[in-house]
Amino acid sequence: xxxxxxxxxxxxxxxxxxxxxxxxxxxxxxxxxxxxxxxxxxxxxxxxxxxxxxxxxxxxxxxxxxxxxxxxxxxxxxxxxxxxxxxxxxxxxxxxxxxxxxxxxxxxxxxxxxxxxxxxxxxxxxxxxxxxxxxxxxxxxxxxxxxxxxxxxxxxxxxxxxxxxxxxxxxxxxxxxxxxxxxxxxxxxxxx
Numbered sequence: 001x002x003x004x005x006x007x008x009x010x011x012x013x014x015x016x017x018x019x020x021x022x023x024x025x026x027x028x029x030x031x032x033x034x035x036x037x038x039x040x041x042x043x044x045x046x047x048x049x050x051x052x053x054x055x056x057x058x059x060x061x062x063x064x065x066x067x068x069x070x071x072x073x074x075x076x077x078x079x080x081x082x083x084x085x086x087x088x089x090x091x092x093x094x095x096x097x098x099x100x101x102x103x104x105x106x107x108x109x110x111x112x113x114x115x116x117x118x119x120x121x122x123x124x125x126x127x128x129x130x131x132x133x134x135x136x137x138x139x140x141x142x143x144x145x146x147x148x149x150x151x152x153x154x155x156x157x158x159x160x161x162x163x164x165x166x167x168x169x170x171x172x173x174x175x176x177x178x179x180x181x182x183x184x185x186x187x188x189x190x191x192x
Contacts, residue, residue: 025162025187031169033140038096039127041108046123048167055191056092057184058161059175060137060145061124062099063111068158072175076160077115079181080122088188093122098133098145098154100126141169162187 038046059076061069076093083091097103103111108124117124130147137145143157159172162184171187173180 025171025190027170029142029161029169029172031140031142033163033167033169034136036132036136037128038125039105040123040125041105041112041119043105046125051092051094051163052167053165054090054092055165055188056094056163058094058096058141058163058169059159060096060098060133060141060143060156062097062154062156063103063107064099064152066153068176072158072160073111073115073117075175075178075181076122077117078178079160079184080118082181082185083121083188084118086185086189088185088192089121091121091188095122095124096133096136097124097126098130098137098156100128100130100133102152141172160184 033048035048040046057076057079059072061072063069073095076095080093083089097108103124103126105126108126112119112122112124134145137143137156141157141159141161143159144155145157146155148155158175160175160180161169162171162173164170173184
């Protein structure tokens with residue numbers, strides 16, 4: 001009996017150590033991102049395949065937005081700076097335009113420049129039809145998206161989404177709250 005205890009103690013110590021080292025992100029979603037085809041602010045083609053194999057953070061914005069998009073984009077810029085400070089370089093930021101008719105690559109570049117967005121790891125996407133981005137928003141991210149009648153505004157969700165390397169949305173965060181960027185950063189640290 002004493003021999004069993006002698007063997008069991010190191011075994012359980014190793015298990016405890018390994019479980020402490022591999023912290024998992026507490027998920028609050030599980031949705032596969034459907035295929036999409038887009039261009040970024042530099043006119044480069046992008047699809048789901050370009051982001052597979054890495055974690056990425058997504059949101060939905062448009063450049064003519066006069067309510068939630070500026071604070072959301074400021075928060076994404078804040079997150080980008082926080083990631084740089086923590087040397088997290090393998091996570092892509094992806095902002096889907098919900099107004100592809102007006103949000104050209106040039107308009108997205110100008111919009112990103114207002115927030116000092118670094119295009120090395122932040123894509124602003126356009127180049128699809130509104131109905132395509134609406135379907136992507138609803139089906140893949142469980143986020144409503146509507147064109148507001150008699151207006152140049154869009155009604156869309158304000159969450160940020162963590163997508164895993166397999167293309168599955170695993171968590172959402174409040175995109176309009178600056179404190180949520182700390183939560184995202186802590187989750188990103190767990191996957192480093």
